[in-house]
Amino acid sequence: MTWQGWALILGFTAVLGLLARPMGLWLFALAEGQAPAGLRWLAPLERGLYRVAGVDPAAEMGWRRYALHLLAFQLVTALFTYLILRAQGLLPMNPLGRAGVGADGAFNIAVSFVSNTNWQWYGGEGTLSNLSQMLALTPHNFLSAATGMAIAFALIRGFARTSAGGVGNFWADLTRVTLYLLLPVSLVYALYLVASGVPQTFDAQVVVTTLEGATQNIALGPVASQEAIKMLGTNGGGFYNANSGHPFENPTAITNLVQMLSIFLIGVGLPIAFGRAVGDERQGWAILAVMGALFLTAVGVTYWAEAAGNPVLHGLGLAGGNMEGKEVRFGIAASALFAVVTTAASCGAVNAMHDSFTALGGLVPIVNMELGEVIVGGVGAGLYGMLLFALLGVFIAGLMVGRSPEYVGKKIEAREVKLAVLAIAVLPLMILGGTALASVLPAGLAGPLNKGPHGFSEILYAFTSAAANNGSAFAGLTAGTPFYNGLLGVAMWVGRFFIIVPVLAIAGSLAAKRQVPAGPGSFPTTGPLWVGLLAGVVLILGGLTFLPALVLGPVADHVAIAAGALF
Amino acid sequence: MLHDLASAWRPAVTLGVAMFAITGLAYPALVTGVAQTVLPYQAGGSLIVDGGRVVGSALIGQGFTRAGYFHGRPSAAGSGHDAMASAGSNLGPGAQALHDRVQASVAALQAGGETGPIAADRVTASASGLDPHLSPAAALAQVPRIAGARGLPEPRVQALVDAAIENPCLGIAGDPVVNVLALNRELDKLKG
Numbered sequence: 001m002t003w004q005g006w007a008l009i010l011g012f013t014a015v016l017g018l019l020a021r022p023m024g025l026w027l028f029a030l031a032e033g034q035a036p037a038g039l040r041w042l043a044p045l046e047r048g049l050y051r052v053a054g055v056d057p058a059a060e061m062g063w064r065r066y067a068l069h070l071l072a073f074q075l076v077t078a079l080f081t082y083l084i085l086r087a088q089g090l091l092p093m094n095p096l097g098r099a100g101v102g103a104d105g106a107f108n109i110a111v112s113f114v115s116n117t118n119w120q121w122y123g124g125e126g127t128l129s130n131l132s133q134m135l136a137l138t139p140h141n142f143l144s145a146a147t148g149m150a151i152a153f154a155l156i157r158g159f160a161r162t163s164a165g166g167v168g169n170f171w172a173d174l175t176r177v178t179l180y181l182l183l184p185v186s187l188v189y190a191l192y193l194v195a196s197g198v199p200q201t202f203d204a205q206v207v208v209t210t211l212e213g214a215t216q217n218i219a220l221g222p223v224a225s226q227e228a229i230k231m232l233g234t235n236g237g238g239f240y241n242a243n244s245g246h247p248f249e250n251p252t253a254i255t256n257l258v259q260m261l262s263i264f265l266i267g268v269g270l271p272i273a274f275g276r277a278v279g280d281e282r283q284g285w286a287i288l289a290v291m292g293a294l295f296l297t298a299v300g301v302t303y304w305a306e307a308a309g310n311p312v313l314h315g316l317g318l319a320g321g322n323m324e325g326k327e328v329r330f331g332i333a334a335s336a337l338f339a340v341v342t343t344a345a346s347c348g349a350v351n352a353m354h355d356s357f358t359a360l361g362g363l364v365p366i367v368n369m370e371l372g373e374v375i376v377g378g379v380g381a382g383l384y385g386m387l388l389f390a391l392l393g394v395f396i397a398g399l400m401v402g403r404s405p406e407y408v409g410k411k412i413e414a415r416e417v418k419l420a421v422l423a424i425a426v427l428p429l430m431i432l433g434g435t436a437l438a439s440v441l442p443a444g445l446a447g448p449l450n451k452g453p454h455g456f457s458e459i460l461y462a463f464t465s466a467a468a469n470n471g472s473a474f475a476g477l478t479a480g481t482p483f484y485n486g487l488l489g490v491a492m493w494v495g496r497f498f499i500i501v502p503v504l505a506i507a508g509s510l511a512a513k514r515q516v517p518a519g520p521g522s523f524p525t526t527g528p529l530w531v532g533l534l535a536g537v538v539l540i541l542g543g544l545t546f547l548p549a550l551v552l553g554p555v556a557d558h559v560a561i562a563a564g565a566l567f
Numbered sequence: 568m569l570h571d572l573a574s575a576w577r578p579a580v581t582l583g584v585a586m587f588a589i590t591g592l593a594y595p596a597l598v599t600g601v602a603q604t605v606l607p608y609q610a611g612g613s614l615i616v617d618g619g620r621v622v623g624s625a626l627i628g629q630g631f632t633r634a635g636y637f638h639g640r641p642s643a644a645g646s647g648h649d650a651m652a653s654a655g656s657n658l659g660p661g662a663q664a665l666h667d668r669v670q671a672s673v674a675a676l677q678a679g680g681e682t683g684p685i686a687a688d689r690v691t692a693s694a695s696g697l698d699p700h701l702s703p704a705a706a707l708a709q710v711p712r713i714a715g716a717r718g719l720p721e722p723r724v725q726a727l728v729d730a731a732i733e734n735p736c737l738g739i740a741g742d743p744v745v746n747v748l749a750l751n752r753e754l755d756k757l758k759g
Contacts, residue, residue, distance in 0.1 A: 004739045011739070049585055053578035065571040072575035077583045126652055135591040142590040171578050178586065183594065190598045191606075197626050200602040200610045205651065208614070208621045210629040211636065211751055218627055218650040220612050224602065225595040242644075242653035245694025247626040248612070253741025309687070310660045316673050319684035324665065324691040325655040328640070328700040331742030352694045353655035356665075454659035476657030561661040 001307045005333030008257075009299050012337065013292065015261060016268050020288060023265060024272025026181065031153040031273060033057075033172065035180045042179050049175055057175075060166025063508025066154055067501050069170045070147060074497070077143060078114040082106050084136040085128075094129035095204045101127065108485035113140035115496035116148055116378055118230070118237030118348055118471035119488060121480040125219035125240050130204055133239060138226050142186075145233030145266075146177040148380025151500055152270055155384050158507035159408050160277040162515045167507045181266075182233060189228035189262065197251035198224040223248055231262040234378040236348030236471040244338070244351040245327055253329050256351060260338055263347045267376040270383040278408040282526040287386055290534045294375045295344055298364050303336040305361035312561060322361070325353030336361065343368035346378030348471025355450070355458065355474040359558035362474070363550065366461055369468040371542040372427055378469065384503045386538075388420045390525070391506070393537045397523045406522055409515045416506050423502040428545040430467035430491045435460045435549060443483035449476030452567030453560060457553035462488060467495035615748070623748050624650075628699040631751065634716035637701065637709050639747040640688055641672065644696025656692040681708055700744035703732050719757065727753050 026036060035043060050057050061069065084091065085106040089099045101109065105121065112119045118141075124133065150173035157167050194200045199220045208216050223239045227249055230237060244250040250259060268288060275284025307321045321332040330338070335352040342349050343365035354362055368375060374386040390407060395417050398405030405412040438444025438459045447462075448455030454474075461474040466488040473479070479488065524530060560567070602610035613625040623629050628639045630648040645652035658665035672690035686705040706728045714721040731750050734743040 004737065007739045049582060052585055053582040055578050055582075064568060068568070068572045069575040069578070072572065072579040073583060076576070076579040077587070080583060080587060123652060123654070134595045135587060138595060139587045139591040143586055171582060175582070178590070183590070187594070187598065191601060194598070194602040194606050194609050197609050197613050199612045200599050201612070202599060203611075206612055206614060206621065206624075208623050208629075210623055211748070211755070212629075212631060212633060214630065216623065216627075216629055216648065216650055218612060218624055219653075222595045222599055224610075225598040229590075240653045240695070242655065242695035242697070245655065246653050247628075247695060247697055247699055251626050253735050257740045312661060312666050313669055313687070313691075316666070316669050317685055318669070318673070318687050318690065320687040322660065323687040324658065324660075325694050326688075326691075327694050327698050328688050328702055329698075329741050329744050334741045350694070353657055355657040355659060356655060358660050449657055450659040450662050452661065454661060457659075474657070475655070476659070557659070557661060566661055566663040566666055567659075 001303060002333065005303060005307070008333050009303065009337055012257070012260060013296065016264050019261070019265060020268040020272050023269025024276065024284065027266070027269045027273040028276045030176050030180060031156060031277065033176065035176070039180050039184060046175055046179055050171070053171060055169070055171040057169055057172035059169055061169055062165055063154070063167050063504045066167055066170050067504045070150070070500070071497065073170070073174070074114050074147070077140065078110040081113060081136045081140065082110040085109055085132055088129055088132050091129070091131050093131035093202065096129070098127065098129045104482040104485040105480060108489045111489040111492050112471065113137055113235070113237060114144055115469050115492045116144035116233070116235060116346060116381070117466060117469040117492045117496070118235045119466055119473070119492060120237055120471070121485060123241030124238055130202055130221045133226060134222055137237060138229065141226065141229040141233050141235040141237070142178050142182050143174070145182060145229070145235065145379045146174045148378055149177045149266070150174050150380070151503055152380035152383045155387060155503055155507040156274050156277045158510035159274070159410055161511045163513070164511040167504065167511055182229060185232055186225070186228040189232065190224040192258070193224040193227055193255060196255045197248070198227055198255070199248055200224040230349060231259045231347065232265065234263055234267070234345045234347040236342065238349065244349045245353065250351055253334060256330055256334055256338065259349070260341045263341050263345045263349070264376050266379040267345055267382045270380065274383060280408065280526070283408055286526045286531055287390070289531045290538070291375050291386070293531070293535055294538065295340065298344065298368055298375065299337055299340045302340050302361045302364045303333060305358045306332050306336045308358070310358055312566065322356070322358050325356030327351065339365050340368065342472055343470055344373065344375035344377070346373040346381055346469050348465065350472050353475060354461070354472060355476045359554045359561060362457065363554035365472065366457070366464055366550065366554065367543060367546070369464045369470045370427065370431065370546045371538055372424065373468050373470065374538060374542070381469065388423055388503070389538050389542065390534060391416055391420045392424070392541060393530075393534045394523060394525065396537065397533060401523070403521055403523070406516060406518070407525060409518065410510050410513050411516055415509050419502040419506045419509070423499045424541065426495060426498045427467055430495050431460075431463045431546070432549060434463035434467070434487055434491050437487065438463070438484070441483070443481065447477045447479065447481070447484060449478070450567065453553055453556035454567065457557060460549055460553050463491055466491040469496050625746070625748065626699055628697045629748060631747065635713055636751045636754065637706055637713065637747050639701060640698050641668075641690060641692045642696040643692040648697060650697055653695045653697055655694045655696065679712060699746050699748060701747055703728065703743055703745055706745045706750065713754065717754070723757065724754070727757070
């Protein structure tokens with residue numbers, strides 16, 4: 001470890017701390033239905049979209065209606081993407097003649113992008129045409145992000161409203177977030193990326209003759225426009241197979257820093273927006289403090305493990321940290337930090353190959369995802385995931401002191417706690433269930449590239465990433481098979497929507513309740529005691545279930561390597 | 568409930584089509600138009616043209632095997648530096664295949680007369696297989712071989728490496744690097 005590495009990690013955290021409040025105010029205004037001053041000229045477009053869709057943006061929806069409209073939109077847009085991918089060979093903007101994607105592969109990609117996972121069984125530059133990259137994938141980068149934020153807005157309204165029947169209007173939330181946040185920021189961001197070296201062209205490749213006279217075909221395309229929203233919307237689906245490790249997606253150490261910041265940008269603003277909405281900004285800062293503490297712990301472990309390096313390679317005379325699967329321009333610290341950021345959020349972009357991380361360095365990303373990606377988390381999903389844990393936290397605190405629990409002015413009763421447990425039980429079910437199936441069936445066992453415990457880790461990582469809607473991989477796994485495309489597709493769908501529906505039900509249930517003023521017996525949810533309790537609930541309720549699987553995978557891997565065993 | 572769902576399909580389809588057109592066609596087209604007008608070099612892939620011939624991209628590593636050139640990192644992209652198939656090796660830390668590959672690379676370097684510890688990036692595959700850079704240490708270790716092959720004094724080659732080191736933000740945002748293709752083009756100029 002170096003002082004430069006720690007300066008990066010701490011500086012990065014500090015900058016996000018400074019961005020949280022302005023971002024939170026922007027998001028709070030959006031949730032209230034206000035467009036930012038500089039963007040009001042887009043209002044006619046917003047009104048035009050409502051007119052075409054035949055919706056009244058002021059009409060309040062109950063949680064059931066909100067959920068059904070949201071789900072209908074996911075189904076319809078997933079079908080668009082499926083059809084475009086299947087028909088790829090017949091569509092224009094396909095100069096390299098990429099064929100249509102097979103049924104299982106197209107199903108997997110459609111579910112992957114609609115669920116904000118962006119798991120990629122394929123290599124982008126070798127499988128997709130420029131039209132597919134633009135029209136089949138990029139829209140979901142916007143819309144799945146906007147959907148996540150819409151759900152967070154609905155839950156925030158549940159806490160903030162009193163005796164209300166509605167939780168907002170899904171179409172208005174979706175449209176406003178897209179027009180007044182994601183599109184304008186992406187536009188500026190994409191042009192910054194181009195200026196830094198990210199290509200943006202409708203050409204699909206260029207052929208060069210190298211200094212030694214060999215021919216090198218270089219894949220090109222509209223990369224920057226996809227890259228910007230890929231990070232901002234915590235999507236993570238790369239234009240290229242190597243994702244943000246590819247010099248065309250992430251050309252410099254500075255673009256790398258900006259990419260990491262943009263993964264967390266919206267996520268750190270949402271707790272502040274939540275705090276504002278419930279009338280006490282400290283509630284938001286308490287949640288950010290929990291996230292910050294868990295985040296720095298995770299970064300510390302990964303950075304230490306990667307900087308310590310691989311003892312197997314040290315034995316062969318190599319100096320320094322673990323550079324297998326990492327790019328020199330990022331080095332150890334910026335690669336370790338990126339790995340933690342991308343799995344703490346539900347981004348899943350990678351700037352290094354996690355499969356080649358040390359055993360403990362690779363353990364941390366898995367744990368981050370299994371906790372439910374609540375350490376800042378995906379846009380929207382991180383906040384509503386953390387609020388589920390907060391409900392359980394006040395419930396546990398209430399049990400300990402024998403009082404009925406309250407949180408930010410709302411009584412938390414059996415219905416909310418049951419729904420929260422239901423949502424939190426989805427991840428263990430899909431991750432452990434899927435991993436168990438793939439570990440015994442021949443079609444599953446055919447997947448891993450590596451042998452021994454690391455092969456098991458590849459399977460565990462895949463189901464963790466899919467169910468938690470992350471999208472990164474231990475990419476040695478050959479996942480482009482009907483078995484994995486199907487099962488991981490189901491894991492992604494369930495991992496997304498079987499959590500969203502209970503969250504919206506909680507929002508509806510809370511909105512209908514009256515506010516109860518905090519009394520002397522209320523458990524304070526702003527101080528260090530609460531921060532510690534909530535962090536403990538996240539680790540114990542979120543993490544403990546996965547301990548046996550982690551011991552079989554990364555921990556066994558670590559012990560075996562320390563004992564000198566190779567596989 | 569059924570009524571709620573029935574009323575969802577029209578906005579789902581119409582707003583879906585409109586949003587796909589805005590975010591999937593208009594937005595990338597607008598970025599492309601501006602980028603191609605204002606930043607044509609970067610938007611086109613940072614291509615290096617030498618005497619009317621495109622010799623590479625400043626950002627994409629290419630394979631070097633001759634003794635008189637700096638050699639980049641091992642590549643797992645296709646059959647090596649295949650810029651249509653970016654990839655890392657994805658070998659785990661305890662993989663026998665990783666051990667054997669690195670062992671062979673180290674043996675080849677030692678057979679070429681190198682002694683002492685070897686910079687980690689020199690014999691490890693990058694994330695993309697297209698890493699255009701080396702660490703300064705990995706480049707400096709190749710100076711004697713290149714000077715010998717080209718009949719140049721070592722200090723001249725070493726000075727090239729020193730001048731090529733890029734160190735953004737004091738090495739805080741990322742590590743110091745040298746660009747292999749740029750360095751090798753400088754070498755060719757020395758000769759000429």
